[in-house]
Structure formats: C-alpha cells, structure tokens
Amino acid sequence: MNFTDFFAASYVGARERFRRSAQAAGAATLEAFTHPEERGPSGEALTVDIAHLGDRKGSRQLLVISGTHGQEGYAGSAAQVAWLKSGDAARIPADTGVLLVHGINPYGFARGTRTTENNVDLNRNFVDHRKPHPVNPRYDELREHLVPAHWSQDQLAAGDAGEKAFVERHGADALFDTLARGQYVDPLxxxxxxxxxxxxxxxxxxxxxxQLGSAEKVGLIDWHTGIGERGQPFFLCFNEEGSAEQAEAARWWGADKVIGSRPNGLARPHYQGLVFYGVQSFLEGRQLAGAVIEFGTRGSATGRALRLDQWLRRHGAGLDDDVRQQMAANVLDALNPVAEDWRDAVWQHGLALTQAAVRGVASW
Ligand SMILES: [Zn+2]
Incomplete structure (x- = not known):
C-alpha cells in the first residue's frame, strides 16, 4: 500500500475517492449535502459527504469527521479512506455502526484554508449564539500582533516581539490560551x-x-493536523476530567495519550464552541466519548502558517499569481505535508486508531 491509495491531490479528488471507497465497502447510506450558495475555486459543487456502515440502527455508533479545518481534511479523508479500504466495514461488531462525515467544511477544504466561507473557525462556532458570546479577555491586547498588514520579515519580527512582551507579562500558557481559545469580536x-x-x-x-437517532452511546473522532510531533497522533479529549466517558476514550487509545495531554507542551486553552460540544448537544444527553486527534506537522512553527492563511484571506486577491501560489502552497504544506513518510504515518495511525475506536465503541 502506498499513501497515494488514500490521499488525494484536491478536494474534488478526495470526495470522489471517499465516495468510491464507501460504495465498494458496502455503505448502505451514501449521501451528499450540497452547499446552497458557495462553490469551489473551479466552480465545483461543495458538499459534505456521509457514509454510514454496519448496523445503522445499532445502539453503539462511531462518528468520524474530517475537514473541520478545511485543509486539514486531506489527512482526515485519507484516514477515512484507509479504513474503508481495509475491509473492516464487513467486520463491524453487532449492534454497532460507523458514520463517516467527509469534509464538514468543504469551502475551506476546496480552497486550502482553515476557516469557512465567512472566515469562521468551525471548531469555535458551536456556542449558543442567542446568548452573549464567550469573552476572550486578553484578545485586544494581542490583536495587533497577530496578522501583519504586510507579510514582510520586519512586520513579522514586530509581531513576534509583541508576542514576546505578552509572554513576559502573562506567561506562555496565557499566550496560547488567548490565541487559540476562540474570539467572537474580530471577523478578520x-x-x-x-x-x-x-x-x-x-x-x-x-x-x-x-443518522444517530437510535444511538445510545456514540464515539467521536474529529481528525485534525498541526499539533504534536511530526507524523504522530496527538489527542485532545474534551470529555470532562475524571468522567466515565474520558475513561472510555482512554480505554480505546491509551490513558497516557488521552489524559492530561499538553499541546506544544503548554496548558490546554479554554476552547470555546468545539464540534465536540456541538455533537454533545445534538445527542441530547446520550453518552459521547472521543477526541480530536491531530497529526503533528511543523510543531510550534505551524502557528506562522495559520497566520499566513489568515493574511492570504485578507490580502491574497491583490497578489501576483506566482507569489500567491507559493504562499498558498506554504500554508497547505504546513497542514498537509507532501512528504511520503508523513503521509504514510497518517494513514497507518489513522487506520489503527479507527479500528481501536470501532472495537472500543462496540464493547462500551
Ligand atoms: Zn484543526
């Protein structure tokens, strides 16, 4: 097996590969939800594709999502396709189903960017918008240092200096928390x-x-990239500390990996509006256990690529084509490295972790 059996070179290619593999694996449900307004860069339809395998009415279900952060969808898609091609769909234990959701943020996936058509980080969007939005108390202090007006060494160095001063005032954990917890005041x-x-x-x-109306217990994998050691899985379990659900996720994937993980060696931000919380609310009290699983890429240097991604969303249209293409390739390579060893590690770990979750959910 080669990584090219599972990875695709484009959003359209990933979609096709997913649908073909799901069909070959005998998915009884294979549906596409088409975005009503947006289209991809070549005018292609943007869809969220789903495949439901095994016992779709079973009391145990595993939900596997890719592409919450658009361009991270390449890795998640490859993990989904690797499982579909493994033959495991024919061996799902009784009373258990597996629901694969491909490219939940198709705009970002197709355009090689993190956020949605409204520059919204989908993994911060699942808050109750009828209530006052969560406050990010130090965001304003950091705001001017995050995305420079010009992508130049001088301005990036000035931004770094601003961050360094912030760390001296509040500490490195506070910087990461302010950056990553989510903010609801600055649309750009x-x-x-x-x-x-x-x-x-x-x-x-x-x-x-x-799809999950009859589920009593649901496992969740939300595939991401960018945190952790290069090519290695990194777990962010959002079940409550010490809860039975957290213990369950630890049973599937290992307590040392699931409990007490520190992204980039720092305290976990007070993340708001996660997909995990959304799924939890949609299940209305039924049990949910699982995690965001990341694959590491550039370590803490990935942060600069996230910034460039934001910068391109604002200023990309005004750039020379050749320049824009190189910058976009830099962003994409930061979240979806081309290197063979990285891609092989992703599909192999992705397959093994999915298999462990299927076994785990079935015996929960
Ligand atoms: Zn992500």
Missing part, C-alpha cells in the same frame, strides 16, 4: 467563532439527528 482575525451558526454547523446537526 484568527480563531474567529462567528456570531451565528455556519452552514456546516447546521448540516452537522442534521446529519447527527438523522
């Missing part, structure tokens, strides 16, 4: 959670309600 800034539910958010609710 990073980690913006939006002020209303994104189409992807509404679509995920529809999928969960339609």
């Amino acid at each position: 800034g990073p980690f913006y959670g939006g002020v209303q539910r994104e189409w992807s958010n509404l679509t995920l609710e529809k999928i969960v309600r339609e």
